[in-house]
Amino acid sequence: IPSDKVDTEGGEKRFCNATMKDSHLGTGVIDMQYAFEHSSNVAFAKQMARFYAKHPEQLYEHYKRLGLTEKLNLQINGVGAPVVKSPDSKSWSCTSLRWMAIGYELLLTPLQMLTVYNAVANNGVMVKPLLVKRIEQEGRVVKTFDRKVMNQAVCKPEVVLQLRSMMEGVVLRGTASQLKSGHYTYAGKTGTAVVANNRSGYKAGGK
Numbered sequence: 001i002p003s004d005k006v007d008t009e010g011g012e013k014r015f016c017n018a019t020m021k022d023s024h025l026g027t028g029v030i031d032m033q034y035a036f037e038h039s040s041n042v043a044f045a046k047q048m049a050r051f052y053a054k055h056p057e058q059l060y061e062h063y064k065r066l067g068l069t070e071k072l073n074l075q076i077n078g079v080g081a082p083v084v085k086s087p088d089s090k091s092w093s094c095t096s097l098r099w100m101a102i103g104y105e106l107l108l109t110p111l112q113m114l115t116v117y118n119a120v121a122n123n124g125v126m127v128k129p130l131l132v133k134r135i136e137q138e139g140r141v142v143k144t145f146d147r148k149v150m151n152q153a154v155c156k157p158e159v160v161l162q163l164r165s166m167m168e169g170v171v172l173r174g175t176a177s178q179l180k181s182g183h184y185t186y187a188g189k190t191g192t193a194v195v196a197n198n199r200s201g202y203k204a205g206g207k
Contacts, residue, residue: 060084170188171185
């Protein structure tokens with residue numbers, strides 16, 4: 001929950017054989033609201049281990065219920081296939097659980113992410129993206145495509161409200177505060193990633 005406290009240990013933590021860092025070092029004990037608003041990798045990795053280290057298969061089931069383990073059956077060709085690891089995957093390792101907490105070691109399409117965000121905005125109801133609503137020929141409707149609900153409730157109503165508050169906080173106080181508007185309130189989520197250095201690994205300190 002947003003008020004849960006976690007020690008980020010200065011924003012740098014060793015997990016298994018790898019070190020995870022926050023983009024902003026120096027933080028100590030923070031709540032998950034702040035962690036979400038300021039994209040604390042360490043906080044989310046530690047929370048992921050706290051809740052799923054003993055039963056990592058439950059995490060995969062969460063992804064599955066959100067429809068993130070299968071292609072979105074859209075009205076266009078070439079839809080990308082997601083890659084979501086399970087504990088049975090050959091590439092599953094000691095770091096997988098922690099790194100998946102920040103979006104690493106898995107691949108999702110932008111439309112899949114948007115579908116989940118829209119479910120938060122839509123009171124927990126997940127609706128399939130609709131690119132074409134109807135087809136007309138010479139002014140006559142020849143085919144219509146109806147709204148399709150993929151999941152009637154992706155989470156409990158109180159969790160939807162918490163997620164909205166956390167995402168609004170990203171804009172009001174967090175990493176997207178430069179986009180804050182005085183006219184209306186909106187929600188969002190930023191991301192950080194190391195920057196590729198052509199074919200020579202990654203740029204030092206790139207975020």
